[in-house]
Amino acid sequence: MSTFLVESKNRIKRQPNRGHYDKATIYQIIDEAMICHVAFVQDGQPFVIPALHARKDDQLLIHGASTSRLLNHIQAGNVVSITITIVDGIVLAKTVFNQSVNYRSVVLFGKGRLIENEDEKWQSLAHLTEQLMPGVWQTARQPTTTELKATSLVSISIESASAKIRSGPPKDSGEDQMLPVWAGVLPVKQIIQTPSTADYTDPDMPIPDYVMAYMAEKNKDDAGSLPEPK
Incomplete structure (x- = not known):
């Protein structure tokens, strides 16, 4: 399907007009962002861990040390929630209440698996590396057997997801628009x-x-x- 099923966990409840459920929009945000944040609960304690990521079709690749608590949690088949946010602008209004930012964000849910097949692991590491910097995989020294053993790579199935996007000018209204205060947008770009x-x-x-x-x-x-x- 080209659109994710809208259900309770991924439904945009506040300002639903900003919500998007089509894969084209969601995957564009995932691919543009450099960092994701992975949330999980272990022994009743919540954690949020930042990670580099790369999408491969309907899978999200994340790597780390073989001893990583996060990766061990994922490879055990537990569900995780992942967020990605890109800030596109600082929105300055004439009232403090209406200050905001323009942004594109994604929240996704899925279960993962440890990539154990040697060929798949090699290809996935290459894909992850090329997502960060195209061309470097063939130029830098590639991983040794020891380095591969010390590295875990998981593939998370993107089972449910939604995007939320704000764009445009500030939202002052009525008499507030006449206040002698500058209002506008400061575009933000990495x-x-x-x-x-x-x-x-x-x-x-x-x-x-x-x-x-x-x-x-x-x-x-x-x-x-x-x-x-x-």
Whole structure:
């Protein structure tokens, strides 16, 4: 299906007009964001853990140390809830009550499994790495057998999800619109700044083409922020 079933756990209850249940919208937000937050309950204690993620079809990939409490919880087949948020603007109104932000957010639910097959684990790690920085998997040294054993990778089935989006100007109304206070939107965008070369790397080594391509894509509306290639 191209749309998630609307049920009690994923239904947008407050301002439902901002809700979206189609996979195209939800997956676009997941793919654009760099970080997700995974919520789970263990022995009656709630936890929320930030993690890098990558989507592969209807699965969300997360990796970490083999001793990770989060990954051990997921691989046991327990349900988790995951949130993702992108801030697009600071909304300044003429009244304190109407201050807000423009945002795109996703809440999803699903169960996961440990990826144990060696080929699948290798391919999934490559996918996760390429999601973070396209081109680096084939350039950097790839994982050793020891490193692979120390790393767990889980695949979480996206069983239920919804997105909530706010966009547009502030919502002052009536006489408040006449107040002598500035109102408007400050657009917010994540950009990539000038790379800082590690001190153990030849300072004359040029920035890799894949890094420059990534920066050009992320900063395409902010050309002045691109560094000069060496």
